[in-house]
Amino acid sequence: MLSRSEVKSKISRYPEFEDAALSLHYARRMPKAMLKETQEVVAIARKFNDEVGRPLALALDRKTHEDPNFFPWELVKKANEWGFYTMWVPKLFGGKGYNMPSLSYFVEEIGSVCLGIANVICVHYLGIAGLMMAGNARVVKKVMKEVAEGERTGNPCIIALAITEPTAGTDVEEIDLEDKGKITCHAKKVKDGYIVNGSKIFISMGHLSKWTVLYAYTDLKKSSESTVIMMVKEGMKGFTIGTHENKMGQRICPASVLTFEECFIPDELVMLEPSSVKKFTDQKVRDIKMRHIDYIVSITRPAVGSFGTSAARGAFEAALKYANETEMDGKLMINSEWVQCMLAEMYKNVRLGRLAYTEANYANQHRGVYNLLQMKPIYYMLKYLPKAYFDTVMFPLLDTRLATWLLSKWYLDWQKPKDQHCCTGLGSLAKFSCTDIGVRNCQMALELMGQTGLRHENGVEKILRDAKLLQIYEGTNQLNRLNLFKSLIAPAFPKARVFEE
């Protein structure tokens, strides 16, 4: 029919077929053991839901209303006992090394029972993403060691990520807006470190975290070129954790205000600063900053997509249970056509959500942040080499400059812009589509259930409250739509400009 070159030419034209159907191209490249590993992860999540999640979810949420200063310490300890805070930490850094995409399915399972509990467990990996993507092997090793120790000693070591500021939310997630934003968290270079002044808000799990990945800026007018990414530990002088935000939902997972007053952070905890960028790349500091942010959100936005899917699923399951148990005009509601169509619509939303975050995972697995770990030889080596090998051979190497250079080079310099666009664009697609359907399914469940749905003890009203936050954090859904346009549509249309109207 067509010559090989004609086929190649046609499928390379915008929209490039490989970009448009990632799963079709990449599924076969996935190591087979990943599927079994993911099945195990789903089974663990279901067991946790049966034994811990379901019995606790509504009671804990109610507790947060009764006592606004409540913190879920017991839940955090439970999650720690179940090994959740090291489950997706690479073996190289002392963790269990489960494949990262499996975290999405885990989130969907846990979140379908309680988004707050899912966040208490999984926002730790947002912190880890910020830590890893800064590319400093020495600091990663130091902090991850404490995470592993925290699990062993029963004293959880959670990592938070602090970017959002009181007057800058969207601005600090988008490089084109950042320098025009009202950014206030200042880092001043002094001998042997930085002095930080300013505050961060909406920091999930801030109160319960041992370490926080902190973004501060040496020049508040040119923050995109002056970002300093560092680690700050609880109890450091000048670092205080203030108010506990009074949120509508996801109340089990506290959002904290962090304040820095003349807080000295030593050089040994600084991971990325303008001068260190020059050591591994000729690219502009600004571009590397955007790449760092893109790398993080390429992981976290599909994860929020799985949160959204879990909300859609939780609402669907509650509506299904109600329809299956409730009679109307002498017959079960589940046997009415209109109810069946409504449930089918909700089920469809869940499945489409799962496809959206899975596709974004495929992008990360083969064109982005997970690609190194998912190459078959490396995947199997990491999976089957004994822990002692990592502890004795690999772990000491992480302190070397070469390790940091390699990590920085791999994560921040070598990814092609086209691949970066694919990952960040699909991350945004998963984020806003899944979270929109999450809220949509809650609305449908509430309509179906009437006054039964309004009661706290039946769970759906909580999902509606919890789900709304998903449309806001990790970049509002509006920012994510613009990021999709910028990443997946605008590159093919040179006249298109984003954030410049």
Add this chain to the structure above:
Amino acid sequence: MITTFNPDLKPFEELAISFAAKELSKSVEEHDRYPFGPFFSEVLDKAYEVGLLGITLPENFGGIGQGISTLCTVLDHIAQVDSSLGGIILTNAISQEIMTSGDGELAKNVFADAASSSSFLVAFPSFSNPGQTANMPAAERSGKDFTLKGRLEFLVLGNIASSALIPGRLSGTDGYSFFLVDLSDTGAKKSEPIFTLGLHACPAVDVDLDGVKSRLIGAEGGGEALFEAASNKLHTAAAAMSAGIMKGSLGEALAYAKERSQGGREIINWSEMRMILANMAVKTKVADLCVAQACRAIEANVQDWGHFSMSSALHVHELSCELVNDGVQALGGNGYMKDYGQEKRYRDARQVQAFLGAAPLKKLCLIKEMIG
């Protein structure tokens, strides 16, 4: 919009605006903490004193004898600030409507002789259509009166009202009937306040009745007819609450968008934000018009006014549930916090949508009436 059509109602509008500003606006978040904080009894007493709890009740019954337009005007302005009080006003209006139609003499005795807000309130399961409820108490004749036995869920105002209007099934009779019950009867066991999605300060309880003496309201088996007559009109009142929530949400979003900056300029100057606000404005204006025209249709007694009332309400509730989502979104993370009003509206809108029954069931009722 209602007072544009009917300027005579301006004094009631001003009363509602002033009451909301003075008594509600400063403590919305505090009032919303119920049942984990104190109930706003003082506000309720003041609402009773100025007549807000009996807007459509005839004057000789102790009300202020106004029509649906006045009720909607007041509910709109109250709900712009705090729809919980609106929920109380609406629930009491449903009870009053059913009682005055079913047994005028008794209604007169209950309301005209009321000495306090609690005795002026009559609890009612206002988030359901009793005809679509599988379980309700059983009624038995006991001399001139009746006794009720069984459980009724979600009795709104059940823990703050002296009496309740309760649907019950009378053996040997088709359908259901309404009964007036004294809630201080020892046979009436009330649950703790139900913790609900929204309207936290419009409380509800479950009640277990064990041989509680009650008075029949209307004819035996006449509950459905009484409920339909009342709800046909009061769907529009619920819609007015939704319209009020929408106006409140739009107002707060507009104010925030003028103040908050992003990328070096006020967010109101980004076109996507303008589009969000424009969509909110379109929905709000349409809702306002729907409520006003439904009021006119009811008061002019046009043919099938009940269909207009219910359709308008269903439409306005849907618009409201969509709009409050954008209302939170316009404020970003701040919109999700209790320091602002948007998160409460996000919850309240869904709860208001459920007044007088689940939305899909109301739709099925409408089409059933239309096709006969």
